[in-house]
Amino acid sequence: MLSTFRATIRMLLRTPSALVWGLAFPIILATMFVFMFSGFRTAESINAVPVAVVADDAWNTSTFSQVMDALAEGEEPLLSCIEVADEGSALELLSTGEVDGVFMVDGSAVTGNATAALDGPNPVLALPRLVVASEDSAAHGGANGGYEVNRSILVSIANSYAQSEALIDDLAASNSAALADPEAVARALSLDARTERVSLTRSTPDETVRFYYALMGMATLFAAQLSMLAVASIRPTASAVSARRCIAGTSRIRQLAGALLGSWLLSFAFLTVAFAYIRLVVGIDFQGREALCILGVAVGAWLATGIGAIVGSLPLQGGVSAGSGILTGLTCGLAIFAGLYGQPTMELADAIARAVPLSTWVNPAKLICDLFYSLYYYESLAPYLARLAACAAWGVAFFAFAAPMFRRQRYAHL
Amino acid sequence: MDIVAVDGLVKRYGEVLALDRFDLHIAEGEIFGLLGPNGSGKTTAINCILQLLSYDRGDIRLFGEDMAPARYDLKRRIGIVPQQVAVLEELTVRENIDFFCSLYVADRSRRRALVDEAIAFVGLEDYTRFRPKKLSGGLLRRLNIACGIAHKPELIFFDEPTVAVDPQSRSAILEGIKGLRDEGATVVYTSHYMEEVEQICSRIMIMDGGRVLAQGTNDELKRMVAVGERIVAEAAQVPSVVLDRLRAYPHVLDATFDAGVLTIRCEPSEHNLTDVLGVLGASRVRLGRVYAEPPTLNDVFLELTGRELRD
Numbered sequence: 105m106l107s108t109f110r111a112t113i114r115m116l117l118r119t120p121s122a123l124v125w126g127l128a129f130p131i132i133l134a135t136m137f138v139f140m141f142s143g144f145r146t147a148e149s150i151n152a153v154p155v156a157v158v159a160d161d162a163w164n165t166s167t168f169s170q171v172m173d174a175l176a177e178g179e180e181p182l183l184s185c186i187e188v189a190d191e192g193s194a195l196e197l198l199s200t201g202e203v204d205g206v207f208m209v210d211g212s213a214v215t216g217n218a219t220a221a222l223d224g225p226n227p228v229l230a231l232p233r234l235v236v237a238s239e240d241s242a243a244h245g246g247a248n249g250g251y252e253v254n255r256s257i258l259v260s261i262a263n264s265y266a267q268s269e270a271l272i273d274d275l276a277a278s279n280s281a282a283l284a285d286p287e288a289v290a291r292a293l294s295l296d297a298r299t300e301r302v303s304l305t306r307s308t309p310d311e312t313v314r315f316y317y318a319l320m321g322m323a324t325l326f327a328a329q330l331s332m333l334a335v336a337s338i339r340p341t342a343s344a345v346s347a348r349r350c351i352a353g354t355s356r357i358r359q360l361a362g363a364l365l366g367s368w369l370l371s372f373a374f375l376t377v378a379f380a381y382i383r384l385v386v387g388i389d390f391q392g393r394e395a396l397c398i399l400g401v402a403v404g405a406w407l408a409t410g411i412g413a414i415v416g417s418l419p420l421q422g423g424v425s426a427g428s429g430i431l432t433g434l435t436c437g438l439a440i441f442a443g444l445y446g447q448p449t450m451e452l453a454d455a456i457a458r459a460v461p462l463s464t465w466v467n468p469a470k471l472i473c474d475l476f477y478s479l480y481y482y483e484s485l486a487p488y489l490a491r492l493a494a495c496a497a498w499g500v501a502f503f504a505f506a507a508p509m510f511r512r513q514r515y516a517h518l
Numbered sequence: 519m520d521i522v523a524v525d526g527l528v529k530r531y532g533e534v535l536a537l538d539r540f541d542l543h544i545a546e547g548e549i550f551g552l553l554g555p556n557g558s559g560k561t562t563a564i565n566c567i568l569q570l571l572s573y574d575r576g577d578i579r580l581f582g583e584d585m586a587p588a589r590y591d592l593k594r595r596i597g598i599v600p601q602q603v604a605v606l607e608e609l610t611v612r613e614n615i616d617f618f619c620s621l622y623v624a625d626r627s628r629r630r631a632l633v634d635e636a637i638a639f640v641g642l643e644d645y646t647r648f649r650p651k652k653l654s655g656g657l658l659r660r661l662n663i664a665c666g667i668a669h670k671p672e673l674i675f676f677d678e679p680t681v682a683v684d685p686q687s688r689s690a691i692l693e694g695i696k697g698l699r700d701e702g703a704t705v706v707y708t709s710h711y712m713e714e715v716e717q718i719c720s721r722i723m724i725m726d727g728g729r730v731l732a733q734g735t736n737d738e739l740k741r742m743v744a745v746g747e748r749i750v751a752e753a754a755q756v757p758s759v760v761l762d763r764l765r766a767y768p769h770v771l772d773a774t775f776d777a778g779v780l781t782i783r784c785e786p787s788e789h790n791l792t793d794v795l796g797v798l799g800a801s802r803v804r805l806g807r808v809y810a811e812p813p814t815l816n817d818v819f820l821e822l823t824g825r826e827l828r829d
Contacts, residue, residue: 107620107621340570351568352618353593353594353669
């Protein structure tokens with residue numbers, strides 16, 4: 105068994121197709137992803153929304169101006185405010201596309217109940233007026249998605265402030281003493297005061313990492329080529345060499361065990377190289393759970409070895425080439441449903457996962473993808489362990505299916 | 519004790535009867551030749567004996583014990599040199615020999631010596647680091663042989679080992695096989711080259727259509743046929759009337775003229791050559807080279823089946 109194990113490793117390391125699909129391809133694809141997603145990842149970060157404010161007296165004395173100041177501060181400000189003297193200048197900036205909206209405070213819109221409850225130097229509760237460009241404004245790139253988002257942010261700010269103002273107005277009407285503290289009023293009107301950043305996941309989801317995890321899924325399936333080649337080299341009908349091996353003094357099952365062990369070890373090594381490349385060179389985040397990822401890679405290699413064992417045991421007319429073709433087709437097909445080929449396929453994969461959750465457990469590429477994503481996304485290890493167990497179980501099932509098929513085959517020649 | 523004892527072996531491929539009550543008995547130390555045209559059942563018989571193929575009926579005993587697919591103890595005493603070169607393309611010459619030897623011999627240190635010996639035996643010392651793709655056809659055949667004999671088997675099957683081999687390599691292979699016999703191995707040698715079988719085999723079996731036609735020593739087989747002598751003469755032209763005159767002679771079995779060669783098959787007689795030359799001289803046929811030769815295995819096959827061995 106040991107000699108078969110050693111010969112299998114030597115044989116696979118010197119088989120160009122095994123090296124290309126098992127080792128080089130994942131690295132090449134990961135490198136391509138780096139270039140593909142570099143723009144995508146930049147676009148994911150939120151840039152401050154440029155907005156013009158008409159800084160007249162009404163603005164300066166309004167509470168809304170304080171809200172705007174708060175939103176324009178900090179390391180990642182939501183807004184970038186440009187102060188102008190009058191409405192005309194602000195609209196000019198809007199029309200040229202330099203800003204995505206104009207805020208102004210109309211003095212006449214001061215709310216009666218609340219103002220009456222406040223003393224002289226207090227900020228004025230005035231409703232802001234927002235002016236934005238039309239949806240198809242040429243200056244803002246037509247139906248540009250970025251502008252749509254910015255406009256909705258500005259509308260959201262205005263609505264939120266209006267709701268707060270209405271709340272205080274009601275409070276003033278029913279219990280004016282509650283508004284005696286000006287700081288409390290300011291806190292109530294501040295958008296920050298009601299917003300707390302709470303992470304429901306282990307990390308802030310980064311859409312691009314899923315593509316790399318799907319790539320690991322695809323790489324795992326490509327690794328099945330190794331065990332397919334190794335098993336086919338012992339199948340009596342595959343070639344003259346395999347027939348010769350079958351009549352040797354070592355049993356076929358012992359040779360099979362050595363071949364599978366060798367191909368699993370090599371699959372594990374190749375996938376670890378791919379993982380290391382994605383982690384260290386591409387810089388994809390695995391949330392400090394690299395050790396668990398390596399365990400996932402090992403179990404993924406086990407799953408891949410099982411798949412290869414089945415295809416390698418099939419009595420195919422075309423021999424190893426036919427087996428390789430089947431595995432390549434299977435890998436490329438299943439990778440679609442893991443979302444590997446871009447945003448549309450990722451959305452398709454998500455839609456299928458929502459509609460048929462079972463599909464995520466039967467598609468090995470998706471299962472491996474989700475294995476890594478569950479480490480990245482969930483604080484709990486339960487989803488990861490469930491997928492790890494599923495991979496191991498699939499591997500056992502594949503071996504259980506392949507073994508009798510392999511044993512039943514006899515040489516037949518006329 | 520027979521090293522190989524096969525009785526009543528029947529193998530069918532669907533409707534095709536590949537082996538029809540095939541019997542084979544080979545004694546220790548023999549080089550036994552299985553001679554027959556392509557498709558006669560030689561390789562099928564070997565594959566059944568080695569349990570690579572299942573068979574419909576029959577008994578196979580090797581080294582006095584029943585052979586079965588899981589008799590790895592018996593398989594470890596057997597070597598096989600298949601018809602096709604069957605080596606791993608990805609491994610070097612030495613690695614290939616070591617790998618196939620390892621399927622029979624687990625001990626690495628013992629194996630190292632055996633591999634060295636096999637390499638020397640086939641004369642591949644200068645090519646140990648070469649991969650099979652870099653080797654010529656003759657060297658590949660030698661590697662194929664080394665992979666089959668490195669573990670020093672007691673019984674070796676050579677299945678047409680000289681197909682597509684140049685004459686020099688062929689001669690070396692045949693001498694090597696005789697060397698293995700001298701070292702104590704029993705050899706089963708299949709071929710459709712009758713000259714090779716005549717050259718090295720102590721006993722010969724002639725097969726056709728899955729059946730045994732005849733078996734015995736070279737001389738025993740030749741004594742089975744009527745042909746005692748074949749007279750061959752080179753001539754520019756031999757009229758048909760002369761051929762008829764030759765065929766009318768008492769000991770002449772047949773006379774043919776093809777491509778400038780006149781072939782006359784005769785029964786055993788002391789004056790065949792003199793008589794034939796007398797007829798040709800009287801008919802004024804201009805002759806080139808003339809010689810007489812004893813019958814060949816092809817004559818035996820021709821008489822048994824009515825067709826040439828290589829048809």
